[in-house]
Amino acid sequence: xxxxxxxxxxLSVPEGAIVSLNCTYSNSAFQYFMWYxxxxxxxxxxxxYTYSSGNKxxxxxxxxxxxxxxxxxxxIRDSQPSDSATYLCANNFGNEKLTxxxxxxxxxxx
Amino acid sequence: NAGVTQTPKFQVLKTGQSxxxxxxxxxxxxxxxxxxxxxxxxxxxxxxxxxxxxTDKGEVPNGYNVSRLNKREFSLRLxxxxxSQTSVYFCANKDRxxxxxxxxxxxxxx
Numbered sequence: 171x172x173x174x175x176x177x178x179x180x181l182s183v184p185e186g187a188i189v190s191l192n193c194t195y196s197n198s199a200f201q202y203f204m205w206y207x208x209x210x211x212x213x214x215x216x217x218x219y220t221y222s223s224g225n226k227x228x229x230x231x232x233x234x235x236x237x238x239x240x241x242x243x244x245x246i247r248d249s250q251p252s253d254s255a256t257y258l259c260a261n262n263f264g265n266e267k268l269t270x271x272x273x274x275x276x277x278x279x280x
Numbered sequence: 281n282a283g284v285t286q287t288p289k290f291q292v293l294k295t296g297q298s299x300x301x302x303x304x305x306x307x308x309x310x311x312x313x314x315x316x317x318x319x320x321x322x323x324x325x326x327x328x329x330x331x332x333x334x335t336d337k338g339e340v341p342n343g344y345n346v347s348r349l350n351k352r353e354f355s356l357r358l359x360x361x362x363x364s365q366t367s368v369y370f371c372a373n374k375d376r377x378x379x380x381x382x383x384x385x386x387x388x389x390x
Binding site: 178211212268271 | 313323324325328338372380381
């Protein structure tokens with residue numbers, strides 16, 4: 171079993187819709203949870219970062235962590251074509267190693 | 281991506297050839313990383329360096345060597361390239377919140 175599981179998609183939604191992206195993880199020792207966005211032929215860029223259960227908002231993006239069920243989510247409101255990218259969840263024990271999900275490819279249809 | 285520069289951007293090697301992937305940061309962070317990204321596998325850690333002069337193996341170190349000569353530069357060497365090393369390679373550094381990635385090197389081994 172992979173430490174971080176993520177549905178690879180692809181996922182296509184119409185512009186303006188709410189997008190829900192999800193990951194599950196197996197190791198309860200993970201302390202930090204991140205979402206990265208990766209545009210085609212680019213490196214990943216940090217989108218959201220949290221270390222606690224609950225919700226964290228940043229503009230149109232909300233990261234949600236449920237440590238009891240080992241489930242993390244990213245919600246995108248009022249989705250835009252510029253949100254089309256691959257989204258990677260990542261977990262960390264607080265040490266040097268970051269464990270990534272395989273990524274979900276998202277397309278926003280104008 | 282600002283702060284982490286990788287060269288070259290593209291490379292084609294023949295089986296058995298050697299090459300060094302270069303990475304340099306201008307962000308003065310201690311920790312630097314090399315990841316490879318393959319379809320369906322996500323990002324996997326090859327080697328990392330927590331500080332100048334130190335290196336440690338990650339998840340998939342076989343076939344690779346690294347060198348951290350100074351705080352700014354962290355290179356990845358393939359001594360005898362194999363087709364299984366065809367991948368996109370990303371260098372990254374780390375601050376207290378997360379990781380900053382370079383734009384990647386696309387390597388094809390034929």
